[in-house]
Amino acid sequence: MSNITAALYAPDHLSVNLQHFAYNVQQHPRFSWWNHSSFSDASQAAYQLVVFKRLQDRDHQTYLYDSGWVHSAQNSAVTAANLADSLHPGDLYYWQVRIKDNLGHTSDFSQPAKFICADPALPVQQGIWRQSQPKSGEELAHIGNVVFLRSPQLTIDTNDVDTAVVVAFARGNEPIFAQSFDLYVNGHCLGVGSARQQEHDHGTDRTAVYYNVYDATDYLESGTNTVAALATGSSDRRAFWCQLIVYKHDGTKEVVTTADPSWRALDGSSAFGDFGVKIRSQYFGMVSENIDMRYYPQNWASKTFDDHDWPAAWRNPQPMIADDEVLVPYRSENTERIEVHDANKRIVTFSPQNRLIDLGKEIIGGLTVDLASDTDQRVTVLMGEQLEDNGHVRHNMACGPDYVENWTLVKGENHFTTLQMKNFRYVELLGFEGDLHLDAINGWAMQQRFPDNEGNFQSDSDLLNREYELSKYTIKATNQDVFVDSQARERRPYEGDLLVNANTSYTVSANYSLARHSLDYLIDNPTWPEDYKLFAIEMAWLDFLYTGDDTLLKTRYTALQYKLNRGKSAESFDGASQSFKGSLKNSKGVDNFDEKVGLVTNDGLVDWPISERDGFVEGTYNTPFNAIFYGAYSTMAKIAKVLHHDDDAAHYQDRAATIKKNLIDKLYDDQTGRFFDSLNADQPSTAIPHTMLQPMRFAMACILTRQWLIV
Template sequence: MSADSPDRPSGLMVDLQSEPVGVDVADARFSWLVPALGDGMQVRYRIQVAASPSSFGTPFWDSGPVTSASSTAVPYTGPRLSASTPYWWRVRADTSVAGDWATPSRLITAADSWGGAAIWGPAVVEDSGVENSWVLLRYEFDLPDSPALVAFVEAAGRSPEGGQTSQTGPRGGRQYVYKLWANGRVAGRGSVRASDTRARYHTHDLSGALRPGRNALAALCWAEHGRQFIARLVVVLADGHRVEIPTSTRWKAASGARLLPGTADIGGGWYRAPREDWDLRHEPVGWTEPGFDDRDWAPALACEAPPDPAPATVSIEQSLGEVAEAARQTDGRWFIDLGREIVGGIRLDVDGTSGARVHVRVGEELEHGRVRFRMRTHNVYEDIWTLRDGPQSVEHWGYRAFRYIELEADPALDLTHAVRPLVLRSPYVGGAAFTSSDPDLDRVWELCRYTIEATSLDLYVDTPARERGAYEGDAYVNQLSQYAVERSYALARYSGEYLTRRPTWPSEYHLMPVLMAWEDYLATGDDRQFRTDFEHWEGLNYDRFLGEHGLLRKDPGPAAGGWDADLVDWPATYRDGYEFTEVNTVLNAFQAAAYAALARIAEVVDRPRDAAHYRDLADRMRAALNSLLLDASAYRDGLGSTHHAQHATAFPVALGLAPADRLTGLGDWLRHGGIRMSVYGSQFLLEALCKAGRSDHALALMSAAGPNSWLHLIDGLGATIVPEAWDPSLKPNMTYSHAWGSAPVNVVARWILGVRSESPGAARVVIEPRPGPLSRMSGTVPTIRGAVTVDYDRTRGTLHVATPPNTTGHLIVHRAELGLAEPVTVEAPAGSAVARTPERIEITDAPVGDVNIRWGDRDA
């Protein structure tokens, strides 16, 4: 039976990873897509774990048949797995018909020790008196003439990342420390930033990169302080033997000061990442490959070992694009427009002359027809690459955010076909789609979809350019948007864990990690973070400021950047005149929502006293918000204020705190005046409008023109990733790579197509299409159980909805909004409950399958 047989489960994941590494040896969680077999509803599963793909006849663990509908976050209950070891697993899922085994999938378990020594290379001080941090490390080794079952490297690079709260002095690159090669092939980069004191190590798959006989590992490293590289190669042979090669002082090291001279950084002020002035005349050609003569290299220097290792479940991958044809502007100057912004760098393949220089300038914008490489963010994206004689290749080691490339070189050097874009990001699985009768809305959706594809790195960061900082508000929007476009969850989980332990300065941001955790649980069904982080979230609450009226009374705080300062929105020009008082409506709304989330989480993890406590706090705070801050028209900015900023109403409504009988009126109030908040704040405005039943106005805002609009970003600014602000005139140092403005892609998925998870792991999904004025829309929304599709055509009088296997659907159809006219025909899977009222049609308990609704006289 073929691997893609419909009888087999597919989409296998362990610990939220499609290519699982660093897997928990005692508490792994398995997820899979149930096949569209029989009635599509799983009644039984069986999991096997084996030491090799061919040893399932005598598996390491066999769950036996388990009567259960669970297909997400299913716990491993076998004997403890060995550390740093590959295993293979498979699952079969029976529905009303018996299924077949999935194609085995590999996992690699977490390390329990480093297995090697931390090393670095010799220090070289430049003429300026500053130490050059570049080092080259390499090691050659022999492998036996025996087939390898699997080969991987566990590696970590350590460097402080710098403070999160203010520009108090740059430290660290806020990026990876090493780039690793195996036999001349790029194997990966690391490490991701750590949420605690433990270094995060990466597991890099070397399948196909090694061979019997002589092999080489090599790493190019840079770190400003705390320089450490540590790694262990593990090769498991087909006969079961294991070869381990750790880092040690037997590795060879060389300074990179001649290859990458200088100590300048790319600027921005928030971190230090190195400028890359490559001098290929001093490249030790072939140093990443076996056979290189490194006799003149020194032994690597031993460093103090880092604390106990912790696995990184998110990695940054590199991909090379097609050759980007360069247009000659004048003698020696070349221009490339990639068509859209990327995060990464460029690769230059050229036949050069010794000493010839190529000035490489990249940027997000053009200025007077030239690339603006001195960016608004104060980054300077300019490098000088000095060539040697003959054919050669060079590519950026670090990353930049840019669309345009300008090269300046000797006029005799032809660079027409010399450049390829080098894209860096965490693995992108894609799967979402959307088209509608509004081409402008489609353009906005694609802008926001590509934003998520392009900006997902080791964390949800505000921007890969100016700050590279993880912030809770940015991450909350980023998470919702990533769920809308990808069946991908590990990055959201790690970002939430990181921000739980490394909070940033705005007060309401401290209350968002628990909201992220609840969204994570609904998306994945995996409750492990609930059990490790509950006390962390409790500590982020503002209980100490609770007043007798049930609301927080707190100093709104000092100027921007001060710890615990109330933010509301950013930049300040987008606050719609918000009046800050000690009892701040926006902060109180977030605290009420955080209490409510803690109550739900406490129920999941069987903490009934905590559940009751936080439910009571949430209920009292919600009642006080609505009795003290909600007047006849809308919410006021705070106690003692008579001002109604758009934010004061949008946030409580979006967070589910407004009284049900006031939603219509509050939606009507919010629909006036356009968007009076930032691209970040618009997430809550759009969501509030949809929750208040005004999806028509949310659609109008998403496809509107004008200064505060996504069309202005596309047509007025030429953005291909969502920028930080609506226009540089309101934020002169803005970036053009800021995922916190991606709200339309998740609002379309969750409120226009209307696909939302109602129970953990998307076991039950609600589909409530709200097309507003759209005459046609079609979309695909990924879930961990598979994709939900919605296809609506008012002219044809059809609505088609399909849910994935092992999912129960709850379809809500608003007659007037969809233009339903009698007669209405409903075709739903057997077992569905269909209820009709003059206002809507509701189909509950719909098992997997298609629902078709047709209306009107289609033969007319």
């Protein structure tokens, strides 16, 4: 039997503001970490947190901040007293933590983690793109929806470098509801950007435009280096901006390059076969990727690529940030590009010129391709999430897009990546002649970092285990810049969808920042179902329970209170009206609680489309809406209590109790054990004698009836 020495291990999973490398820090960062011990009944009794500017400072214990031993069991959302005076915008910092347990043991310090203080004065004016020019030869017209960008050769001595980051964002792809560029340093893809903008930022008339910061330290080389980007945009604001910033060992920092006309730019219309035809859903249209290797610049992102014949980049004269916009750092993890190699990947051959690649699992993203061709040839490419009954790809997806594209290959090597965000598992090639190796075409997924080992579950039920794995992979595959209903159809956040996404994410991942960011977005940009707006209150409470961090509750308390005012107004929308002119902006609204009846008026989604409501009878006071309101008022009372708004807490709890009592007294039938659908205003004491299963379940899930508690 092996002899294992018991130990209190160094903390890990360090995060600031819920991010492993935060760059949105203002003056008061919130620190969190995980503790591990092999001692029974061990728990944290104290911690010591230190902050320093460079890694070498750690070796000499030259700390900018040292908390000393703080007697506390808290290891999430920890604040550092008096640290704010030492933090400066745009500067880089490291931090470490160690703990003592209740048994008297002291851990080692954690590995150091970085954070950057947000710089509100980034020198952003105009960005770069490729100006339209006359075509030559057999080129397609330069319509500018796709562009390749490369920096000049950048000479760097890595011996001087502590950390290097690229700050980047782009404009012009907003109509596509997707991030618009892949960013590279020396041929390595740092990630995808920039995150979706946020209208009505924190209840204002401003739009928050997000920038991302990417750690490039490990990919710099002594000597020459190149920053590159492949970007797409569809509006006349399309532009890309970035800076490569080096933080040096001596404590200084240097801006090595800024995207400007010293960069080179190549119009990608011919390379992507873009002649204006879009792949569309009802809500967006994105560039078709008809790759033409006669024009695609292979290895374009590497530092050795010769770009001397590329034109100089064009500076778009439109400002990157308009007067009614504000540039702010993104608040979750960056989306990365992951080359996917699934163990279940396989190739199915229908005929020598018709083969299907099953990637093994759903991919949200694109493809990385490395095909050897014996001849110049054209190939039809079909992609989709499902197979037809005959085993071929269903490329015309039920949600709208039709993934049919063509690749023009050249004799020899054909190496490229696609850019647009698609949903698919299967890739079918028609007309390809030659050997097709298993790794010739791989998924080029767009995902936030997702350590697979952070959440695990096993039971004696095979079905339950499969459901868990499906849920886990769903979150892994769909965690881009904001949780949405579907990346293939609407690409829009919904409170009801977030309730599912976030609760699933909490159980399979330690990344809480994306759920919080998505909720923050939806607080400012609610969707039309009136009951969905109430889900924001529940999600805010869950965010607090899972993170131990009350930041969102404090900053969004008033906005959450507004969610409870769901009386009909100019901002109310039933989802079907063709004459709606409201903005859906979160506003104070109208209180819909009827003191005389003890219930709320108005109604929620119930089911959608309306034809799916199975005969639900809508009245003035509707059972499912009131049941959800009972939960919302109860939860808002808890939030108010945590924030020490005691009068509010009492008020909300009283509302919840009143609604619960009247739901039972006026809408519950003791004889049948059913809740009726609704009450009318002219007969507030007599329920409409119709019961639909869904509202009854809503009510039973939210309240204690006379006989039992349904949870």
